[in-house]
Amino acid sequence: MRHLILSSTFVLAAFVAAPVLAEQADRLKPLNAEADNLRYDDARQVSVFTGNVVITKGTIVIRGAQVEVRQDPQGNQFGVVQGSPGYFKQKREGLDEYIEGLAKRIEYDSKADTVRFIGEAVLRRYLGTQLNDETRGSLIVYDNRTEVFTVDGNPAAGNAGNPGGRVRATLTPVPRDGSTPPSNGAANTPLRPSTQLEGQRQ
Numbered sequence: 001m002r003h004l005i006l007s008s009t010f011v012l013a014a015f016v017a018a019p020v021l022a023e024q025a026d027r028l029k030p031l032n033a034e035a036d037n038l039r040y041d042d043a044r045q046v047s048v049f050t051g052n053v054v055i056t057k058g059t060i061v062i063r064g065a066q067v068e069v070r071q072d073p074q075g076n077q078f079g080v081v082q083g084s085p086g087y088f089k090q091k092r093e094g095l096d097e098y099i100e101g102l103a104k105r106i107e108y109d110s111k112a113d114t115v116r117f118i119g120e121a122v123l124r125r126y127l128g129t130q131l132n133d134e135t136r137g138s139l140i141v142y143d144n145r146t147e148v149f150t151v152d153g154n155p156a157a158g159n160a161g162n163p164g165g166r167v168r169a170t171l172t173p174v175p176r177d178g179s180t181p182p183s184n185g186a187a188n189t190p191l192r193p194s195t196q197l198e199g200q201r202q
Contacts, residue, residue, distance in 0.1 A: 026058035026090065027110050031069065031077060045071045055079070059091035062108070076111035085122075088115055098126045099142065113144040123149065135169040 036051025047069045049055070055062040055069075057077075064083035071077050081088070085102040092099065104119030117123060117140040125133040138154035153167040 026060050027113065029058035029060075031055060031057045033067070033069070035067070053081075059089075060108075061087070061089040062106070063087040064106070072111070074111075077108075078110070079106075079108040081106035081108070085120065088117070090115075096128050100124045100126060101140065101142070103140070115142045115144075116140070117142070121151075123151075132172045133170065135167070137167045 033049050033053065033055045035049035035053040039048045049067045050065070053064050053067045055067055062079065062081055064081035064086035066082040068080045069077060082105055085104055086106040088101045088106050088108070090099050101115065101117045101121065101123045103117035103121040107116040107118070119138065121137055121140040123135045123140045123142065124131055135151055137151035139152040141150045151167045
């Protein structure tokens with residue numbers, strides 16, 4: 001397990017070579033929701049939306065089968081998205097770039113400014129509408145304040161998209177002058193499962 005974590009850290013250092021700072025004003029924007037049903041508990045300040053849920057909060061877009069939203073006395077909002085999969089998208093501060101994530105469960109914490117993607121997690125970075133980077137793992141944590149991603153794999157719990165359960169990533173270099181990279185990036189380079197490193201082959 002230690003080897004896996006070290007490998008994950010190395011991969012993500014390359015993934016976040018350009019800082020991934022999300023839109024700061026999103027935390028202060030109102031939350032708007034659409035769903036088939038709503039159950040609201042005023043005493044606990046908890047809203048549970050079910051059925052084709054769509055939530056927007058500034059540049060944030062969340063979709064899922066069920067979304068539970070809780071608010072603390074200071075006005076911080078906490079959301080739990082359940083879906084097959086759940087969906088999260090947010091714009092980067094001052095750039096035409098977006099972070100998009102999919103997972104069986106997504107936890108959004110506006111106070112800590114973090115998003116956790118749990119179970120068959122996928123995180124993608126788009127330059128405009130072009131897919132630039134893609135990372136897969138069992139658990140992905142996106143920390144907006146520190147501009148760091150962490151990814152954990154789980155070889156014992158492989159799935160159809162990643163049968164080996166290992167952390168997998170496709171990273172496209174971004175030119176220093178800010179120009180758009182060639183179109184042969186992550187979108188045209190499918191991730192393939194591997195059971196061994198290249199240097200281990202006989």
